[in-house]
Amino acid sequence: MEAGSVFTPSVDQRYDRLGVRYSLPDGMHINVYSLAAARAGNFSNPLVSFKQPAMTAGIDFQGWALHGSYAYLWEGEAYAGAPDPALATSKLWCYDMNSGQVVESARVLDAPDLTHREAEGVGVYTDPYGRSRLCFGFASGVAGDRRANLFYRSRLI
Secondary structure (H helix, E strand, C coil): CCCCCEEEEEECCCCCEEEEEEEEECCEEEEEEHHHHHHCCCCCCCCCEEEECCCCCCCCCEEEEEEEEEEEECCCCCCCCCCCCCHHCCEEEEEEEECCEEEEEECHHHHHHHCCCCCEEEEEEECCCCCEEEEEEEECCCCCCEEEEEEEEEECC
């Protein structure tokens, strides 16, 4: 792996892979490894390596998840005061690692009634029957008493 900083992992348990997101001087990058190689400490041969695509300028990155051929990227900022869906900046991005293209990006308007609605975290859950769900969350509530609010999509792409 290249020398970098700000490392964040994502484990794709269904397809036995580990993704590592990291910062280089030209931006964020993601390398994907077989989980077996990663367990053995071998990071010399990534299955795929790419620069993270540009997302919405000025909006905070809030997490990412690896699943199959896709990297899911999550962004959004809190809005203060009364709930206002017009101020929602939460957005999910889907990047196809095979084609090297963003295949979908969509503003997420779930839970428009939350006070202090801030995108926080994304992951993929696969149940024992092999059904996968793209899960994402929002922080809400007043400072000192924040709440976690979890949602999911059954259709990943």
